[in-house]
Amino acid sequence: MRRALGGRVAQSVFFAFPRLKPYQSRLSGVRVTSVRARGKAILVGFENDLVIYSHNQLYGRWRVFKNGDLPDTGRQLRLAIQGPTRSALLYSASEIEVLKREALATHPYLSKLGPDILNQRVGVRGLGARFSAPEFANRRLASLLLDQRFIAGIGNYLRSEILFAAGVHPERRPRDLKPAEVARLASVARGLVWQSYRSRGITNDLHRAARLEAAGRTREEFRFAVFDRAGEACFVCGAPIRRQILAGRRCYFCPACQPL
DNA sequence: TCTTTATGGTGAG
DNA sequence: TCACCCTAAAGAT
Numbered sequence: 001m002r003r004a005l006g007g008r009v010a011q012s013v014f015f016a017f018p019r020l021k022p023y024q025s026r027l028s029g030v031r032v033t034s035v036r037a038r039g040k041a042i043l044v045g046f047e048n049d050l051v052i053y054s055h056n057q058l059y060g061r062w063r064v065f066k067n068g069d070l071p072d073t074g075r076q077l078r079l080a081i082q083g084p085t086r087s088a089l090l091y092s093a094s095e096i097e098v099l100k101r102e103a104l105a106t107h108p109y110l111s112k113l114g115p116d117i118l119n120q121r122v123g124v125r126g127l128g129a130r131f132s133a134p135e136f137a138n139r140r141l142a143s144l145l146l147d148q149r150f151i152a153g154i155g156n157y158l159r160s161e162i163l164f165a166a167g168v169h170p171e172r173r174p175r176d177l178k179p180a181e182v183a184r185l186a187s188v189a190r191g192l193v194w195q196s197y198r199s200r201g202i203t204n205d206l207h208r209a210a211r212l213e214a215a216g217r218t219r220e221e222f223r224f225a226v227f228d229r230a231g232e233a234c235f236v237c238g239a240p241i242r243r244q245i246l247a248g249r250r251c252y253f254c255p256a257c258q259p260l
Numbered sequence: 261t262c263t264t265t266a267t268g269g270t271g272a273g
Numbered sequence: 274t275c276a277c278c279c280t281a282a283a284g285a286t
Contacts, residue, residue, distance in 0.1 A: 040268070057268045059280040075281075094279050095269090109269080148269085155267045201267080227267095248274070249268090263285070270278080 002035040004064045004086035005044065013052075014080040015096070023098045026050065032081070039113045039152030044081065044088075049101040054079065055109070060093025113152040117193050127151070127186035131174040142170035142246035145189075153193060157227045160252040161196075161203035162189050164226045169258040170244070170251050203227070208235055226252040 013027040027046055034045035042062065044052040054060070060078075065071060066086055075091035090096070104110055114130070115122040122130070130136065136150055144150050145159040154162065163170050166188040168181060177185070196203050204212075204225045212222035220228075225235055229252060230243035239256040 055268080057279065058266050059268090059282095092280050146268090157267050249266095261286085263283100265283075266281090268279095270276105272275085272277105 001042070001044070001062060001064060001088045004088055005032045005081060005083045006035050008032055008083045010046070011082040011084065012080075013082070014077075016076065016078045017096065020096065020098060023050070027052075027098075032083070037116070037118070037153075038110055039116055039148050040155070041109060043104075045101065051099045051101055051104065052079070052081075053095075053097040053099055053107070053110075054090055054093055055095040056093050057095060060095075061091045063089050063091065065089065112149050114148065114150045115152065117151050117153040117190060118197060119153075124183075124186045124190050127190060128182050131177075131182050131186065137175040138173055140171050140173055140246070141168060141185075142251050144174070146247055146249065151189070154189065156249045156251075157201075157224065158193060158196060158203065159249075160227045161225055162192050163251075164253055164258060165192055165203075165205075167257055169260040170246055170253055171260060204235070224252075226254060228252065 009029060009031045010027060011029070013024050015021055015024055026048070027050060031047040032044060033047050034043070036043050041053060041055045056062070061075065063071060063073075064086055067082060071089070073091060077089060077091055078093050079090040079096055081088045099107065115126070130150070136144055139147075141163060142159065145154050145162060146156065160170070162185070166181070166185045168177070168185055174182060192203055195206065199206070202209050202223050204222055209222040226241050229241045231240050233239070234241055234254040234257060237254065237256045239254055241252055242255050243250055243252050245251070
């Protein structure tokens, strides 16, 4: 999106929602000055200090196309930003707003977000300190890692995968962890989210994933270490992977590698 | 043609 | 924690 739109004049902006129609003319012909992510939200900033906020929730999807070649998706087009040569199109999402730049600081979602784990606003040491902060130290890790006010950017599959890679049971709490475990958790969290970003969602050990791929396994079979693998053998110790609902979402872990 | 599930989030209790 | 919101796809009938 940044390559297609960043620094370029939006030729046209389309909104499907009637309440946003008035902004079409206010944004068309205006230069895009920034495209960025804050947690799970996407912000597209314009030179006139208006910002398009969107959140994909579980079903929204951004696609970038060359101008003219229109997609055959059966999904609902909700927003289109046409650049000089390419357009960014948002399908299915229902959370779309246009804000003034100064309203970002008080936005109900954005204003509560913790440091974004991909945006390098906090180092591994700072992350470790955050686990131990009084308002977080007593929470179960399964709940904490999904809380965007704690750290922004971790989602449900990363939660399971981070805890497995760190060797920590999802029901443990920061205040009961050894300092070395906190440090490992912080380091693994940062490292695994980056790996997932670069590899388009592979959170399994990359060597292990490569071996499995070479052995003919599908992407879904080598992508995760524990997520979606309930009952299957742990890649490390062979114990059956367990699935448990925690903080309202399914969480996967190895009971042997991640003792309580 | 239904019902359920989902890499997410809010508000009530 | 739960009910609910939202859309699309998968699963069940």
